[in-house]
Amino acid sequence: MLGQDVVLSVAKLARLSLTSEEVDRFTGQLGQILSHIDQLNALDTQNVVPTSHQSIDTGAFREDVAQPSLPCSVALENALESEGGFFKVPKIISAS
Amino acid sequence: MINTDTIHGVHQALKKKEVSARELVASIYERIERLEGDIGAYITLTPDMAFAQADAADRAISSGDIGPLTGIPIAIKDNICTRGVRTTCASHILSDFLPPYDATVVSLLTQAGAICIGKTNMDEFAMGSSTENSSYKITRNPVNTAYVPGGSSGGSAASVSAGMAVAALGSDTGGSIRQPASYCGIVGLKPTYGRVSRYGLVAFASSLDQIGPLCKNVTDTATMMDIISGHDTRDATCAKRPPESYTSGLGASINGVRVGIPKEYFIEGIEGEVSAAVNGAIQDIKKTGCVVKEVSLPHTPYTISTYYVLATAEASSNLARYDGVRYGYRVPLANSLLEMYTKSRMIGFGPEVKRRIMLGTYVLSSGYYDAYYKKAQQMRTLITQDFMDVFKQVDVVLTPTAPTTAFKIGEKSDNPLQMYLSDIFTISVNLAGLPAISIPCGMSKEGLPIGFQLIGRPFDETHLLNIAYQYEKKTTVCSPTIKN
Known part of the structure; x- marks a missing residue:
């Protein structure tokens, strides 16, 4: 079973704030899903090569030639705050 | 019309x-x-x-x-x-x-x-x-x-x-x-x-x-x-x-x-009417001149578990980009960058997305990676191999x-x-x-x-x-x- 402490530390890694109700709910549900997934341990896969991608005949190489990219102003259009060609975020370093 | x-x-x-x-x-x-x-x-x-x-x-x-x-x-x-x-x-x-x-x-x-x-x-x-x-x-x-x-x-x-x-x-x-x-x-x-x-x-x-x-x-x-x-x-x-x-x-x-019918797909839990209709389709496929034969995809019972490890792991990584900076919802009046990230994501994502980000982050986290993510990637190899073997027949x-x-x-x-x-x-x-x-x-x-x-x-x-x-x-x- 999964403990609430694990759920809280995973939420921290995932940069998610959770309400206490969500912590309760996810603790139960994730525990249930993980115990289903534990069935994979029934199989010995020690010598099996992992597959990350079905790159059957991919590999789209091309010449390294610069191509037009989005103008700065367009790239910033969806940002809630921007200034001087930059994305603006809350202050990261405090003055003190 | x-x-x-x-x-x-x-x-x-x-x-x-x-x-x-x-x-x-x-x-x-x-x-x-x-x-x-x-x-x-x-x-x-x-x-x-x-x-x-x-x-x-x-x-x-x-x-x-x-x-x-x-x-x-x-x-x-x-x-x-x-x-x-x-x-x-x-x-x-x-x-x-x-x-x-x-x-x-x-x-x-x-x-x-x-x-x-x-x-x-x-x-x-x-x-x-x-x-x-x-x-x-x-x-x-x-x-x-x-x-x-x-x-x-x-x-x-x-x-x-x-x-x-x-x-x-x-x-x-x-x-x-x-x-x-x-x-x-x-x-x-x-x-x-x-x-x-x-x-x-x-x-x-x-x-x-x-x-x-x-x-x-x-x-x-x-x-x-x-x-x-x-x-x-x-x-x-x-x-x-x-x-x-x-x-x-x-x-x-x-x-x-040659049309293969994998025996592992006609399991308990499949509705009677679905099974009857699909069996009807198999009969109709025969009428087109195809030859039907039973095959086996032995790792079928492991596909859901494999999928929910790999898909959520990739999702947790892909959805990390929604941080309120370049596009998407940003919570107003956050006091710090971290608070802006965590609260924008809390309000912006719905329950199923959060659930999958949590599961994906868990299976990728230090200490669980080999047990879940690597294991599922190995299962993916076996599931793919099942199909390659069947496509020889x-x-x-x-x-x-x-x-x-x-x-x-x-x-x-x-x-x-x-x-x-x-x-x-x-x-x-x-x-x-x-x-x-x-x-x-x-x-x-x-x-x-x-x-x-x-x-x-x-x-x-x-x-x-x-x-x-x-x-x-x-x-x-x-x-x-x-x-x-």
């Missing part, structure tokens, strides 16, 4: 000038106005763009320049980027997102003269099997509105099934084109991984995602594939292969083609598309694991990167559609579509009548 016809039927009418593209688009929007309140297939409608495209199509047609998709009204799933048209992924976090570019598939359709009617509803970020996980609305099955249309491309499937678009684009990460096609009584194809460009498809699980068509019949599906498939330098995983004409492959003899594999017909709205929404299990027959195809198509093969006593799935070798869409086409020709099963 012309607006409920197939691509081919509409094309003929446009060519003979029995209807103009403008009249056609007007009749589609009139129909949407009448039916959309009950069905809820769309998040955003794009009439200004559609009428402008219709006028361009009419000008082209009057000068004798008509291609197979000129003037054809198409719906696009809302996780496929459309320049200047809101693309939300059915998520609150992207409620105001205006993509600065078109997805490659959208450019290809536009260049072919197709008309974009609107952006369709879906499960948020394509995570779900019922289109109930949208931040905006639920979509109802046009065949019976008490039931789900399937998901995650439920809006696309419903729009085609209800005649609110002639064809649609969806995306399929674990069955999200094929399962709603099956539930709504239409045809849906998930192409081979790498056959269709993913450029501009908002990523859920990049090694599994693929864009594909949802259509009223197999010929329409081949027509859409002729346009959208092919190499794209903007997607490094897009296969460098010459274009193919799938429509010209339709009609070739399939005498002696047969040319295609035939299975049910889903274990049941559409379920009732609300029936599974509180039980994520039950919901995941409805993808049991479709997800192995994504893990192995194969092409697969769902074709209608019957209806339940309640009148709910049933579909079966044909799975092909990598890049063998030509063969797959032709077998589906020959089946469709031989059978008396047709899609449920579209209500007026």
Whole structure:
């Protein structure tokens, strides 16, 4: 079973704030899903090569030639705050 | 009625000038106005763009320049980027997102003269099997509105099934084109991984995602594939292969083609009526000259677990980009950068997306990586190997598309694991990167559609579509009548 402490530390890694109700709910549900997934341990896969991608005949190489990219102003259009060609975020370093 | 016809039927009418593209688009929007309140297939409608495209199509047609998709009204799933048209992924976090570019598939359709009617509803970020996980609305099955249309491309499937678009684009990460096609009584194809460009498809699980068509019949599906498939330098995983004409492959003899029936797919838990309809399809396939033989895909029982490790791991990484900085929802008045991230994501994401980000982060976290993520990648090798072994004995594999017909709205929404299990027959195809198509093969006593799935070798869409086409020709099963 999964403990609430694990759920809280995973939420921290995932940069998610959770309400206490969500912590309760996810603790139960994730525990249930993980115990289903534990069935994979029934199989010995020690010598099996992992597959990350079905790159059957991919590999789209091309010449390294610069191509037009989005103008700065367009790239910033969806940002809630921007200034001087930059994305603006809350202050990261405090003055003190 | 012309607006409920197939691509081919509409094309003929446009060519003979029995209807103009403008009249056609007007009749589609009139129909949407009448039916959309009950069905809820769309998040955003794009009439200004559609009428402008219709006028361009009419000008082209009057000068004798008509291609197979000129003037054809198409719906696009809302996780496929459309320049200047809101693309939300059915998520609150992207409620105001205006993509600065078109997805490659959208450019290809536009260049072919197709008309974009609107952006369709879906499960948020394509995570779900019922289109109930949208931040905006639920979509109802046009065949019976008490039931789900399937998901995650439920809006696309419903729009085609209800005649609110002639064809649609969806995306399929674990069955999200094929399962709603099956539930709504239409045809849906998930192409081979790498056959269709993913450029501009908002990523859920990049090694599994693929864009594909949802259509009223197999010929329409081949027509859409002729346009959208092919190499794209903007997607490094897009296969460098010459274009193919799938429509010209339709009609070739399939005498002696070997069809494998995997015994692991006819299990307990599959509804009696589904099993009877799929067995009927197997008999009909024999009548086309195919040879049917039992095969085995022994690792089938492990596919759901494998999928939910890999897909959530990739999703947790892909969805890290929604941080409120460059686009998407940002919580006002955050005191620090970290608070801005965590609160924007808390408010912006819905419950299923959070659940999957949590699961994916957990399986990738230090100490669990080997036990879950690496283990699942090894399982993926074994599941792929199963198919490669079977394709030494047969040319295609035939299975049910889903274990049941559409379920009732609300029936599974509180039980994520039950919901995941409805993808049991479709997800192995994504893990192995194969092409697969769902074709209608019957209806339940309640009148709910049933579909079966044909799975092909990598890049063998030509063969797959032709077998589906020959089946469709031989059978008396047709899609449920579209209500007026």
